[in-house]
Amino acid sequence: MKLLILAANGQIARIVEERILTEDKFKDVDLVLLLRRASRLQSLKDRYPDRVTLVDGDINNKQDVVDAAKGCDMIFSAVVDHDDAGNNRPTKNIIAAAEANKISRVIETSLLGIYNEVPGKFGKWNRDFCFGGNPEGSAPVNADQLLAAGTAWGLLTQILTV
Numbered sequence: 001m002k003l004l005i006l007a008a009n010g011q012i013a014r015i016v017e018e019r020i021l022t023e024d025k026f027k028d029v030d031l032v033l034l035l036r037r038a039s040r041l042q043s044l045k046d047r048y049p050d051r052v053t054l055v056d057g058d059i060n061n062k063q064d065v066v067d068a069a070k071g072c073d074m075i076f077s078a079v080v081d082h083d084d085a086g087n088n089r090p091t092k093n094i095i096a097a098a099e100a101n102k103i104s105r106v107i108e109t110s111l112l113g114i115y116n117e118v119p120g121k122f123g124k125w126n127r128d129f130c131f132g133g134n135p136e137g138s139a140p141v142n143a144d145q146l147l148a149a150g151t152a153w154g155l156l157t158q159i160l161t162v
Helices: 011-022 038-048 060-066 089-101 120-129 139-153
Strands: 002-006 031-037 053-055 074-077 107-109 157-162
Touching: 002 011, 002 060, 002 089, 002 107, 011 031, 011 038, 031 060, 038 053, 053 060, 060 089, 074 089, 089 107, 089 139, 107 139
Parallel strands: 002 031, 002 074, 031 053, 074 107, 107 157
Antiparallel strands: none
8 A cells, every 4th residue: 555645744744654664564555755855754765765755745736746646545644734825725735636546545634623522621722722712614624624525526534633
């Protein structure tokens, strides 16, 4: 299986990459890692030359994401889509890449509390800090809804809240 990881140099992505490359149960998973300045992960490529492909690219550039996804079986977006001004460009680019490459599985990272599921004082703090008091209509919620709507075009969306 070939897994495309977008924003591959982020903290969550690095944890996922390390586990996939070192745990025996993932020995048949190869990684395509898209990030700006791919040279930052050259040491990972050097350690696993047969399992890691580095791609210079930007998740805000549709063609970069579509091209990186060629030959992949799954996409993992390791970044929260905060693109209010650009109308969720990263998520729309992921959807375009999945459609163009007939990829049926996408894993999205998102923010805790996008559906007000965090109770108590911490939930209130999270809503106030991350969403100005109300997550409704925010870019992360819109991104989640765009991917969920993807079931109409065949994507199975799995959501990880971090």
